[in-house]
Amino acid sequence: MAAAIIAKNANSNPKRSIVKAVSWRILGSLDTAFWGWFFTGSFKIAGSIAAFEIITKIGLYYLHERAWAHSRFGLKKMNLATEES
Numbered sequence: 001m002a003a004a005i006i007a008k009n010a011n012s013n014p015k016r017s018i019v020k021a022v023s024w025r026i027l028g029s030l031d032t033a034f035w036g037w038f039f040t041g042s043f044k045i046a047g048s049i050a051a052f053e054i055i056t057k058i059g060l061y062y063l064h065e066r067a068w069a070h071s072r073f074g075l076k077k078m079n080l081a082t083e084e085s
Helices: 014-040 043-069 080-084
Strands: 004-006 077-079
Antiparallel strands (some): 004 077
């Protein structure tokens, strides 16, 4: 009986995770700034909210991404015998 392993995404590494976190957060922060301005009418308040949350959410996203990179949930099992052929 061949042993089964969990296939990991070769692109899942810490550098990729941090770049994804930063790029996603820029987009998210623009959205936050827009809605902050929309509801308060103040660019200063909107900018302050966006600036603060960009730091906290990059950190949270990075930790979340790294946790998922170590999780086996949803990854396909591969048969070692098939991979070695």
